[in-house]
Structures are given as structure tokens and as C-alpha cells.
Amino acid sequence: xxxxxxxxxxxxxxxxxxxxxxxxxxxxxxxxxxxxxxxxxxxxxxxxxxxxxxxxxxxxxxxxxxxxxxxxxxxxxxxxxxxxxxxxxxxxxxxxxxxxxxxxxxxxxxxxxxxxxxxxxxxxxxxxxxxxxxxxxxxxxxxxxxxxxxxxxxxxxxxxxxxxxxxxxxxxxxxxxxxxxxxxxxxx
Amino acid sequence: xxxxxxxxxxxxxxxxxxxxxxxxxxxxxxxxxxxxxxxxxxxxxxxxxxxxxxxxxxxxxxxxxxxxxxxxxxxxxxxxxxxxxxxxxxxxxxxxxxxxxxxxxxxxxxxxxxxxxxxxxxxxxxxxxxxxxxxxxxxxxxxxxxxxxxxxxxxxxxxxxxxxxxxxxxxxxxxxxxxxxxxxxxxx
Numbered sequence: 001x002x003x004x005x006x007x008x009x010x011x012x013x014x015x016x017x018x019x020x021x022x023x024x025x026x027x028x029x030x031x032x033x034x035x036x037x038x039x040x041x042x043x044x045x046x047x048x049x050x051x052x053x054x055x056x057x058x059x060x061x062x063x064x065x066x067x068x069x070x071x072x073x074x075x076x077x078x079x080x081x082x083x084x085x086x087x088x089x090x091x092x093x094x095x096x097x098x099x100x101x102x103x104x105x106x107x108x109x110x111x112x113x114x115x116x117x118x119x120x121x122x123x124x125x126x127x128x129x130x131x132x133x134x135x136x137x138x139x140x141x142x143x144x145x146x147x148x149x150x151x152x153x154x155x156x157x158x159x160x161x162x163x164x165x166x167x168x169x170x171x172x173x174x175x176x177x178x179x180x181x182x183x184x185x186x187x188x
Numbered sequence: 189x190x191x192x193x194x195x196x197x198x199x200x201x202x203x204x205x206x207x208x209x210x211x212x213x214x215x216x217x218x219x220x221x222x223x224x225x226x227x228x229x230x231x232x233x234x235x236x237x238x239x240x241x242x243x244x245x246x247x248x249x250x251x252x253x254x255x256x257x258x259x260x261x262x263x264x265x266x267x268x269x270x271x272x273x274x275x276x277x278x279x280x281x282x283x284x285x286x287x288x289x290x291x292x293x294x295x296x297x298x299x300x301x302x303x304x305x306x307x308x309x310x311x312x313x314x315x316x317x318x319x320x321x322x323x324x325x326x327x328x329x330x331x332x333x334x335x336x337x338x339x340x341x342x343x344x345x346x347x348x349x350x351x352x353x354x355x356x357x358x359x360x361x362x363x364x365x366x367x368x369x370x371x372x373x374x375x376x
Contacts, residue, residue: 022235069255095293095294098289098290118350144362147359151339151366151370175335185370186365
């Protein structure tokens, strides 16, 4: 294998092991076996398990999602909700995310890495979405992008990742209407 | 110790062990040691670790929270948000909840137990809150209690338990305004 291919193989193996056994039970041996490389290939790249997982996860989490501009706030919202919906339904993501969040409650380094990646992302998404809507005259000046992100992602995350309730067909549409009305009400 | 005291001591020990080491690393030995009882006292009550944790956690999760009737929807919302806020900031809860959710992604029995407790609760809370508000003429007939619960708990859960961002002083007030506007918009 080429050097770059080995790194890719290790990254994939780490993501699969995280999904299957979780951070607590993940071992360098199992990652090496799954990637088809020796343990030294791993230790040449990272000092230990924590370092390896932090770098790989923050790289994946930090990849910028293409921000939509569909021409209307309702369209942007529905698109972003569909992206989040798909991501949370993804087999690997739906196991890795809760697992790392549980580790984060015990390990400050994991907490900081995840939160830094999340904050950068959600700030960018919130500012772009709300900024576009204000420019189009769909939301009032002064709409709070931070509250917007909580209102857009929170209900969806709650339903799909916490209460795991079924999602009625018209749910995303209802949520879009609700979020738009909510944001109009919060501008000063 | 009396029989009932032993059960209480074991329950407390389980909750503390769950918070400290998580379900995956929790051992019957450590629970017995912390509770100051023999392992047989535990095995007389539960067949194994999964059974023990499921019964104890579903008992705690199923305890009914007193549902507020403050006389106004805004008041009810602010009270319920303060209750959730305090619960999510609680040291033990803030470690146990993400840990069990991570286990739930791998273990269907844990997932079902948690979701059953959550669904019963949130349905009762949603129906009571929204029902009261409709009776008072604050929300239109036909307001969806399920969407209401997602809009009330989701943003708060996202901010406090996922993105763990600081909460500005006027946040709960802004959220109350936003949720009220959102719900008015979703009635048919």
C-alpha cells in the first residue's frame, strides 16, 4: 500500500471500530487488523489512541458541508434539515456520535475537540442562513443566528437521536413553518 | 441494613458507577463494594448487569415530574425549561444520559426501555401543556403536542447537552417567545 492509502485504510478502520465497539473498547490492535496494517504504521502517525481518534474525528467533523442557497429561507431550511436527517440516520454516524458524546462527558479533551468543530460549523451555517434570509427580506434585521441554529437543529436532533420517534411525512414542512415563525418573533 | 435500605444503597451505587465509569465498564463487584453489600445481595435482586441497570434507570426515568400549571403558557414553558435546564446540568444526569444513549445505539433492550420511559413522559407533558394553553385561548385548537415537545425540549437539549454553548441571560425568555410563535403557526 502507498503511504496515503495506508492512512485512508486506518481512518476507515477507526470509524468502523468506533461505531462497532465504541471509544472505550476500541483497541489499536483491532484497528490495525481491520486496516490490514501493522501496529507500527499506526504509532508512526499518532502517539496513542486518544490522539488518533481526536485527529480523525475532528477532521471528519470539520469538513465543511456545502451551505445551501436555494433562493428562499423555506427552501434553505428544508434542504439543511434533509442533510441533517440523512446524517443522523447514517448507520455509522448514529453510533459514533452518541458514543463520543458520552466519552466527552468524561474526557475534557474529547469534549473540547467536538465542541470546537461543532461551534465553528454551526456558527457558519447560522450566519449564512440567517444573513441570506435578512438580505432577501424574509427575516427581520437583528434575528439571532445562534437561537436560529438551536431552533433548526434542536427539534430534529431530539426526535431523531434522542426520543427516536417516527417522523410523520409532513414533519419537515411543519418544522420549517414553525422555525420561520419562531425566528420572526425573536428579532428585537 | 434492612432489606429496603440495601436496595436503596444498591440503587445509589449503580447511579454513581454509571456516572463515573459508564455502562460498558460498570461491574457488579464495584457496585457491591460502593453499596457496602455482598454480590449475592445484588444477584438475589437481579439476574445480571443489564437487568439491574434497566430496572433502576427506568424507575428513575419513569418517576412523574410534577406538571406545571402556572396560569399562562409562557409561565408553564419557562418553568418546564428551568426544570429541564437544572436536570441537564446535574452532574450525575449529565454523565449518565449520554452514556446510556450511546449504549442504546448498540443494545436494543436499553434503547426500548429508555424510549418507552421518554415517550410516556413527553406525551403526558406535551398534552397537558398544549391542552391547558388551548383551554386558556393562548394556542389555537389543533396545535400538535408532539411538535410542541420537540420545539420545547430540542433547542434546550441541543444547547446544553450537545453543543454545550453558554446560555445568555435572556435565552429562556427568547426561547419562550420563539416556541409560542412557532406553535401558533403550526395549527391547521
